[in-house]
Amino acid sequence: MxxxxxxxxxxxxxxxxxxxxxxxxxxxxxxxxxxxxxxxxxxxxxxxxxxxxxxxxxxxxxxxxxxxxxxxxxxxxxxxxxxxxxxxxxxxxxDRIQLRPHIEEIIQYLQNKEIQTIIITNGPSTNQRRKVRHLGLEAYLSANEIIVSEEEGVAKPDVAIFKVAEKRFGFAKNEVWYVGDSFPMDIIGASQAGWKAIWLNPSRQEPVINSNPAEKTVYSTEALKEYLFQIIY
Known part of the structure; x- marks a missing residue:
């Protein structure tokens, strides 16, 4: 990874x-x-x-x-x-949003392990980058490491936005994992791009298709932390 x-x-x-x-x-x-x-x-x-x-x-x-x-x-x-x-x-x-529990700890851990961390988000550029700023994520990610659909002219689940990341950062599809909450946008999109996906599913939604292509499904950010710390050591 x-x-x-x-x-x-x-x-x-x-x-x-x-x-x-x-x-x-x-x-x-x-x-x-x-x-x-x-x-x-x-x-x-x-x-x-x-x-x-x-x-x-x-x-x-x-x-x-x-x-x-x-x-x-x-x-x-x-x-x-x-x-x-x-x-x-x-x-x-x-403007008063806060990171979910354990997220900052996860990002710090990944970066200490020299795992590149990026964001791929759907939405208007101004709105999404304002959220990044209010969440304090600019301390960990550069502007270039945040891919916003409006800026690229393509949105998840379109495979093209995942290809934008591959081209920008030069990694192969078997070197990247994707973490998201939306089954149709994040999990199906990432899987169709050939990426491994982790479904963060705190609301315990049912998959919109008969099979779940996620490598792992977790129901809390604490479980996400435990899983990532287990596979990255």
């Missing part, structure tokens, strides 16, 4: 926490049950992300769409202005 690549959102930090805070603070959504609304929000968020990736929508249009469509399913209507206010609250809450 020469390199380990990590996903960012919901892998290195818990993306649901700032979103949960926002739903709890935003007047039209205060009474909603977060666990019930979250998968609906993610559904429309995925649709909006694809539109932005294909340059069909602006980021602002995607922000308005995902929260308005989510609330429409709850028979709640909000204006475009209110939708942007929700996004502003969400962005502010994202």
């Amino acid at each position: 020469r390199t380990i690549a990590f996903d960012l959102d919901d892998t290195l930090y818990d993306r649901t926490e700032p979103l949960k805070q926002t739903f709890a603070s935003f007047t039209p959504t205060k009474e909603l049950r977060f666990n019930e609304i979250l998968p609906i929000y993610h559904k429309y968020s995925d649709i909006a992300f694809e539109k932005v990736t294909n340059q069909q929508w602006t980021l602002e249009e995607s922000y308005v769409y995902r929260i308005r469509k989510t609330l429409q399913e709850q028979n709640i209507g909000i204006s475009e202005q209110d939708a942007l206010a929700f996004q502003a609250m969400y962005t502010k809450n994202q």
Whole structure:
């Protein structure tokens, strides 16, 4: 093993926490049950992300769409202005994100063992790099070691974004492992690229296909640490 690549959102930090805070603070959504609304929000968020990736929508249009469509399913209507206010609250809450337990220890261990550490993340460049900064990851990774889908014009699970990393850092597919939380984006994407994958699955999701191509599935960052420390010594 020469390199380990990590996903960012919901892998290195818990993306649901700032979103949960926002739903709890935003007047039209205060009474909603977060666990019930979250998968609906993610559904429309995925649709909006694809539109932005294909340059069909602006980021602002995607922000308005995902929260308005989510609330429409709850028979709640909000204006475009209110939708942007929700996004502003969400962005502010994202600025207080923290690494999941054990993640910093894992990165330090990998770098002490001279294992290159990189990030491959889907999303807008400004947003993703702001998260990296607030998580304190700039202390461990250079800007070049963070691959952002918007900057490359291609997003996971497309094999092409994994090829970007291979070309940039000069490693072979059998020299790299990928750690991510999303089965369709991270695990299937990395596996199709010929990379070994570790599925960080704290919510204990079921695979969206009959087989699980991950080399290892772990259900906590503590278990991830134990596994990596076991295979890298």
